[in-house]
Amino acid sequence: xxxxxxxxxxxxxxxxxxxxxxxxxxxxxxxxxxxxxxxxxxxxxxxxxxxxxxxxxxxxxxxxxxxxxxxxxxxxxxxxxxxxxxxxxxxxxxxxxxxxxxxxxxxxxxxxxxxxxxxxxxxxxxxxxxxxxxxxxxxxxxxxxxxxxxxxxxxxxxxxxxxxxxxxxxxxxxxxxxxxxxxxxxxxxxxxxxxxxxxxxxxxxxxxxxxxxxxxxxxxxxxxxxxxxxxxxxxxxxxxxxxxxxxxxxxxxxxxxxxxxxxxxxxxxxxxxxxxxxxxxxxxxxxxxxxxxxxxxxxxxxxxxxxxxxxxxxxxxxxxxxxxxxxxxxxxxxxxxxxxxxxxxxxxxxxxxxxxxxxxxxxxxxxxxxxxxxxxxxxxxxxxxxxxxxxxxxxxxxxxxxxxxxxxxxxxxxxxxxxxxxxxxxxxxxxxxxxxxxxxxxxxxxxxxxxxxxxxxxxxxxxxxxxxxxxxxxxxxxxxxxxxxxxxxxxxxxxxxxxxxxx
Numbered sequence: 001x002x003x004x005x006x007x008x009x010x011x012x013x014x015x016x017x018x019x020x021x022x023x024x025x026x027x028x029x030x031x032x033x034x035x036x037x038x039x040x041x042x043x044x045x046x047x048x049x050x051x052x053x054x055x056x057x058x059x060x061x062x063x064x065x066x067x068x069x070x071x072x073x074x075x076x077x078x079x080x081x082x083x084x085x086x087x088x089x090x091x092x093x094x095x096x097x098x099x100x101x102x103x104x105x106x107x108x109x110x111x112x113x114x115x116x117x118x119x120x121x122x123x124x125x126x127x128x129x130x131x132x133x134x135x136x137x138x139x140x141x142x143x144x145x146x147x148x149x150x151x152x153x154x155x156x157x158x159x160x161x162x163x164x165x166x167x168x169x170x171x172x173x174x175x176x177x178x179x180x181x182x183x184x185x186x187x188x189x190x191x192x193x194x195x196x197x198x199x200x201x202x203x204x205x206x207x208x209x210x211x212x213x214x215x216x217x218x219x220x221x222x223x224x225x226x227x228x229x230x231x232x233x234x235x236x237x238x239x240x241x242x243x244x245x246x247x248x249x250x251x252x253x254x255x256x257x258x259x260x261x262x263x264x265x266x267x268x269x270x271x272x273x274x275x276x277x278x279x280x281x282x283x284x285x286x287x288x289x290x291x292x293x294x295x296x297x298x299x300x301x302x303x304x305x306x307x308x309x310x311x312x313x314x315x316x317x318x319x320x321x322x323x324x325x326x327x328x329x330x331x332x333x334x335x336x337x338x339x340x341x342x343x344x345x346x347x348x349x350x351x352x353x354x355x356x357x358x359x360x361x362x363x364x365x366x367x368x369x370x371x372x373x374x375x376x377x378x379x380x381x382x383x384x385x386x387x388x389x390x391x392x393x394x395x396x397x398x399x400x401x402x403x404x405x406x407x408x409x410x411x412x413x414x415x416x417x418x419x420x421x422x423x424x425x426x427x428x429x430x431x432x433x434x435x436x437x438x439x440x441x442x443x444x445x446x447x448x449x450x451x452x453x454x455x456x457x458x459x460x461x462x463x464x465x466x467x468x469x470x471x472x473x474x475x476x477x478x479x480x481x482x483x484x485x486x487x488x489x490x491x492x493x494x495x496x497x498x499x500x501x502x503x
Contacts, residue, residue: 217280252415303341
């Protein structure tokens with residue numbers, strides 16, 4: 001049986017790579033410019049998540065296109081989110097729940113899926129990928145067949161000004177937040193932007209699909225000193241409730257990154273981390289501006305659809321956690337903009353309906369007239385580009401481990417974990433998600449309505465190619481919970497403030 005499956009997988013792979021598609025005249029098809037940003041939450045001007053943010057270029061893009069203010073990721077981690085988005089398939093249908101190196105997945109398991117840029121290439125587009133479009137090192141997956149050009153960049157020996165930022169002792173890479181004294185040319189995201197600028201300066205006969213992966217504000221928060229200096233202390237703290245975890249089931253509590261809270265509280269470093277995060281977003285905004293300016297000066301400005309998304313959000317102390325890896329708003333909500341310069345009635349407006357990034361695949365295919373593979377999940381958002389006030393029937397879904405799902409509508413968030421435990425929040429009355437209503441019988445009808453949208457079947461977890469696995473779910477129900485409880489004990493034993501309360 002395995003040999004048959006492998007043969008079928010290889011056959012599917014060959015058919016993807018060698019599909020013969022007639023070339024399309026560049027004047028007949030719009031170009032695609034896709035900004036793929038890492039770990040960026042709502043701390044941007046066009047979403048109003050933090051009063052001190054400085055994002056004029058992304059704000060300008062949001063003012064021109066449709067600003068989806070209630071967009072949510074497929075999964076709150078780089079690898080599962082990008083696998084869903086680029087393959088166009090939800091984790092519960094693919095089995096790609098945690099982090100993977102997809103180059104190491106057993107042959108035949110995912111070979112029938114079309115990466116979005118490969119589909120565009122097979123439909124006459126010239127494809128250019130820059131750095132983190134997939135979750136690296138997944139960028140090597142079908143690289144030669146997916147991209148006509150691909151380049152990846154890293155920082156060049158950045159000299160940190162440690163005394164002006166936070167450099168923990170003992171060293172923890174993901175907690176570093178420091179300016180660097182190097183020139184711009186040494187920073188990877190500047191290199192990424194200039195690669196795109198160079199591409200846009202060239203003449204292209206065919207329509208193009210240009211995807212730029214910006215690494216910041218992913219940790220560590222290392223940026224040019226100019227960006228760091230734009231943010232002066234005090235940095236406003238986000239709304240935080242000390243006993244926020246008390247009414248949350250243990251499966252949800254275990255997503256809180258308490259092991260990060262320990263050094264942060266011990267060193268009093270939260271403000272420095274938040275300053276570094278704001279500076280990182282500001283640096284990305286500078287680079288988005290460089291690319292947009294180049295596009296505006298190019299002959300492609302009037303025929304290039306711009307899409308900006310982040311793979312997931314990020315906690316900076318809210319819900320007593322740091323980073324992503326949760327099913328709460330700070331981790332699932334993401335910036336998402338679509339601008340079509342050819343004219344959409346929704347241009348310049350915002351859509352407040354709950355939408356999922358899983359819909360990007362079908363939307364771009366719809367906007368360019370490309371046939372969508374049958375397996376692809378989601379819907380096309382083109383009706384909302386025409387009328388952003390159109391109601392969305394289906395809630396956006398985010399998955400974190402097999403059996404853990406959160407559903408987000410305009411007014412509510414409903415979460416069910418692998419063990420049947422639940423969370424329910426009124427986003428209208430409680431946007432910080434501080435009061436879990438799941439055990440209140442008055443809201444049973446709301447839970448029942450949401451339950452209709454939960455997956456009816458779940459693909460088994462893909463077992464080959466596994467990398468990071470840090471969630472309590474149906475396949476690993478105990479390990480992450482035990483780790484969480486151990487870190488809570490350490491936190492309280494040190495007498496750190498505010499104390500952590502768990503049931």
